[in-house]
Amino acid sequence: MTTITLWEPEERPAYILHYGDVEVVGPTLAADEVICDMCLSDLPLRPVPVVDGDALCLECLTKVVPDWQSQVTPLLELIWRTQISEFQASE
Ligand SMILES: [Zn+2]
Numbered sequence: 001m002t003t004i005t006l007w008e009p010e011e012r013p014a015y016i017l018h019y020g021d022v023e024v025v026g027p028t029l030a031a032d033e034v035i036c037d038m039c040l041s042d043l044p045l046r047p048v049p050v051v052d053g054d055a056l057c058l059e060c061l062t063k064v065v066p067d068w069q070s071q072v073t074p075l076l077e078l079i080w081r082t083q084i085s086e087f088q089a090s091e
Contacts, residue, residue: 014026037056041057
């Protein structure tokens with residue numbers, strides 16, 4: 001079974017690259033700047049569902065983990081669906 005982990009994003013660098021001994025730190029992303037790693041859409045879900053290191057929106061999560069609802073509580077699903085409708089209403 002594919003396991004979902006939950007991530008509460010914080011301010012962090014967009015990327016950290018290493019060229020030999022030289023480290024390049026990308027621009028800082030705010031805690032609310034999260035996109036789906038599969039479809040690159042804005043990701044309003046908190047906590048963020050993460051599968052194999054990829055942050056996923058609900059549509060992509062459904063493709064990757066069809067039984068995701070069996071892994072989260074009904075309350076969390078309700079919270080996510082509320083966040084999505086509030087996000088869509090704000091666009
Ligand atoms: Zn997605």
